[in-house]
Structure formats: structure tokens, C-alpha cells
Amino acid sequence: MDSNPMCPRxxxxxxxxxxxxxxxxxxxxxxxxxxxxQIEQSLPNLSGKVLSDRLKELEAEGIVSRNxxxxxxxxxxxxxxxxxxxxxxILQEIGKWSSEWLPVPEAQQS
Amino acid sequence: MDSNPMCPRxxxxxxxxxxxxxxxxxxxxxxxxxxxxQIEQSLPNLSGKVLSDRLKELEAEGIVSRNxxxxxxxxxxxxxxxxxxxxxxILQEIGKWSSEWLPVPEAQQS
DNA sequence: TAACTTAGTTACATTAAGTAACTGAAATAA
DNA sequence: TTATTTCAGTTACTTAATGTAACTAAGTTA
Numbered sequence: 001m002d003s004n005p006m007c008p009r010x011x012x013x014x015x016x017x018x019x020x021x022x023x024x025x026x027x028x029x030x031x032x033x034x035x036x037x038q039i040e041q042s043l044p045n046l047s048g049k050v051l052s053d054r055l056k057e058l059e060a061e062g063i064v065s066r067n068x069x070x071x072x073x074x075x076x077x078x079x080x081x082x083x084x085x086x087x088x089x090i091l092q093e094i095g096k097w098s099s100e101w102l103p104v105p106e107a108q109q110s
Numbered sequence: 111m112d113s114n115p116m117c118p119r120x121x122x123x124x125x126x127x128x129x130x131x132x133x134x135x136x137x138x139x140x141x142x143x144x145x146x147x148q149i150e151q152s153l154p155n156l157s158g159k160v161l162s163d164r165l166k167e168l169e170a171e172g173i174v175s176r177n178x179x180x181x182x183x184x185x186x187x188x189x190x191x192x193x194x195x196x197x198x199x200i201l202q203e204i205g206k207w208s209s210e211w212l213p214v215p216e217a218q219q220s
Numbered sequence: 221t222a223a224c225t226t227a228g229t230t231a232c233a234t235t236a237a238g239t240a241a242c243t244g245a246a247a248t249a250a
Numbered sequence: 251t252t253a254t255t256t257c258a259g260t261t262a263c264t265t266a267a268t269g270t271a272a273c274t275a276a277g278t279t280a
Contacts, residue, residue: 017127017204018128024121073246
């Protein structure tokens with residue numbers, strides 16, 4: 001029946017990017033290293049709990065690195081690795097598609 | 111705090127593609143029109159319930175079209191619209207990234 | 221009349237995500 | 251000295267999304 005199984009690496013990549021918030025976090029980190037609270041603030045509706053989970057997953061995948069600066073109070077910065085920055089073309093293509101095919105949202109009245 | 115809000119169209123696109131199974135369904139339909147059960151069989155672990163939900167969402171977005179052939183028994187085929195086929199470069203970039211950055215999985219012993 | 225096919229839907233169980241309050245360490249502030 | 255603040259999360263609990271398996275409905279064939 002299923003005579004044409006998918007490439008397992010492609011499958012894994014899609015699964016990662018399909019997790020809620022993953023792409024947004026990577027997108028934010030394209031601007032440079034950020035602290036936990038900065039990422040949290042830049043993505044309204046993303047809770048600290050899920051951000052914590054995602055950062056751990058992305059670190060385990062080698063997409064994000066966690067850098068500790070033992071200042072006081074301690075500073076911890078998250079940044080993209082080369083592997084993480086290599087996701088850029090994917091996000092660019094999503095940007096192109098969205099500007100070509102999605103409608104411009106209406107302005108909201110207050 | 112959040113001085114740089116994201117483009118709402120980009121945001122919507124990422125949200126769509128971040129829904130579990132969406133990208134896989136689009137990927138399968140790139141091979142041509144498919145029936146409900148064919149899609150279900152091509153994606154092990156995708157349940158009929160979620161497939162039904164996703165196809166409705168994708169139809170509502172104008173990415174997939176549902177074509178009814180009143181044969182007997184009835185044949186219903188799902189296919190990509192132009193808007194749906196325009197997602198191809200995104201999936202291609204995911205493919206490129208995965209083959210460059212993800213490890214080749216080990217063969218399994220039985 | 222009973223069983224089969226296609227295209228789903230429904231009820232229920234499990235997992236993931238959201239919310240708000242809390243922890244712990246170090247450094248001020250009163 | 252005790253209290254307060256900052257940073258970086260974690261915990262307990264609620265709600266939403268998914269998964270599972272059985273079921274529905276219409277027409278067809280045996």
C-alpha cells in the first residue's frame with residue numbers, strides 16, 4: 001500500500017518545524033543572540049514553559065546554543081548555530097509565499 | 111518591549127505550516143490528486159479524524175480543492191490549487207536543509 | 221437480505237500547550 | 251540583618267489538540 005516511504009531525514013525536519021513555536025523562535029534568533037525573557041517578550045502568547053521545552057529541544061538538535069555569562073546577575077544567551085542559521089532559506093521561502101498568496105489583513109478599528 | 115512585531119502574513123503562514131501533518135499532506139499531494147484513504151495510507155500514524163480536519167482547513171485556505179466524481183461508489187479526490195503548489199519551494203528548502211544537516215539514520219536490525 | 225465499498229464522523233483516552241504562582245541564587249536596599 | 255529585586259527558569263493545574271477504535275450513511279453487489 002505504502003510503496004513510497006518518505007525520506008526519514010526530510011520527515012524529521014518537517015516534524016521539528018511543525019512543532020508549535022519552533023519556527024518563530026528560530027526566526028527571532030536570526031536577529032542575533034537573545035535572552036530567555038527577550039524571546040518570551042518578542043513572541044506574545046508563547047509561555048515560559050513551552051519556550052523552555054523548545055529551547056531544550058533545539059539545543060539537543062544542535063540548532064541553538066546556550067551560552068552562560070557568569071556575570072551578576074547571570075546572563076544566559078541563546079543563539080543559532082550554523083545548522084540553525086542554515087534554516088534561513090526555508091523561512092525566506094515562507095515569507096515569499098505569504099506575501100504572494102496571503103491577503104493583506106484589514107486594519108482594525110478601535 | 112515588543113518594538114518589532116512580525117508581519118501578520120508571515121505569521122499566519124508559519125502557523126499553518128506548524129500544524130501537525132499539514133506539510134506532509136501537501137507534500138503527498140504534490141504527486142497528484144489523491145483520495146482520502148490514499149492519503150491516510152501514505153502517512154502512517156495520521157488518523158482519519160485529523161486528516162479530515164486538515165483537509166477542511168486546507169480547503170478553507172484555498173490550498174487544496176475537493177473534487178467529487180459521482181461515480182459508483184463515489185470518488186472524491188483532493189488536489190493542490192495553484193496556491194498549494196506554490197508551497198513547493200518551501201518543501202524543497204526543507205529537503206535541502208535536511209540532507210545537508212541531518213544525520214543519515216542507522217539501518218535497523220530485525 | 222446481508223455484506224461490501226467509500227468517505228468520512230463520533231465518543232472517549234492520551235498528550236501537548238497555556239496560565240499563574242513559585243523556586244533558588246546572588247546582589248543590593250532599608 | 252532581613253527584605254526586595256533580578257534573572258532564569260520550574261511546578262501544579264486547566265484547557266486544547268491529537269490519537270484510537272468503533273460507528274454512520276448511501277449505494278452495490280452476492
